[in-house]
Amino acid sequence: MMRPHRNHPLWYAFILHRVSGVSLALFLPVHFYTLALALTDPERLDGFFRWTELAVVKFAEFGLVFLLALHMFGGLRLMALEWLPWSDRQKSMAAGAAAVSFLISGVFLLRAI
């Protein structure tokens, strides 16, 4: 069970940034390996592209785009927090980062299906 003292928006912003960052770090080697197939094994890459047409994979891609956008906008918030004059609207900015990320990944999903 989650510790009660963590139950507030900016702690959630922290954990989402951490989880999205670790997830993307795990994803990137797979991503580069897949791209490298274009040079080393194009037929396998075509097979992979056919696999990505599955609905469940499209949905997973939505999650991936959401995490990517969340990490980017959340990271921009943190850089602003550390380098720009202080703003008291940290919770609003964290919520805004999540909302924009959901919008971007939602548009991606609607275009993908």
Add this chain to the structure above:
Amino acid sequence: MSSDLAELEVSVWRGDAVSGRYEDFRVPAHDNQTILDVVSWIQQHLDPTLSYRYACRVGMCGSCAMMVNGVPRWTCRTHVKVALQDNRISIGPLRNLPVIKDLATDMDPFFDKWVAAEGRHHPSRTRDEPIEQIDPEDAARLEANKGIECINCSVCYAACDTVAGNADYLGPAALQRAWTLYNDAKDDGRQAILDAVSGTGGCHNCHSQGSCSHYCPNDLNPMAAIAGLKRATARSFFKRSK
């Protein structure tokens, strides 16, 4: 009057630095009752050996902070109704500090870190010189003013996960004190402060989780102070490396 007949189910941590467990008590409920009232009632009516710490009872001295249902709070100003969950309250010693006995923690690490963060006055003039005139509207003075109501209760220190994960981390209260002094025109230790807060346990450990600011009972913002120190130390680093 009906609420006066009701009873609260209260779990209180009993133990010392080595081990302990939660012990259950039933305490009469009242319309106006703080967590400190509950602890005092247990000590006065059920178990005189219960150890805890308090002094002023009006939110000024900062000595009565405890974990209430897993959240750090100043118990003298926390109404039971705010914390009550299913008629139950758990009361434990502050997190991130060694327990002396029951609800009393050893605050030495907390105050040692104030000293380590150069959270002491560095005089800019001697007593023979005239007192420096301070403009109350000066931007630095306004920044310093934001942190001066800290009562050293250690609620922020107990709320901080970075403190929990890194024993050397100076913590929100000490760093906020350092930021206050850094902005104080009467303090002559700016470089000493920046050196103290930019080391291994310094401000750059902060992950901006914001628990310090969320739980500060005086509505102070240590997270903003730490962000200020991060900017000041970075500025100092780039200036010195020129």
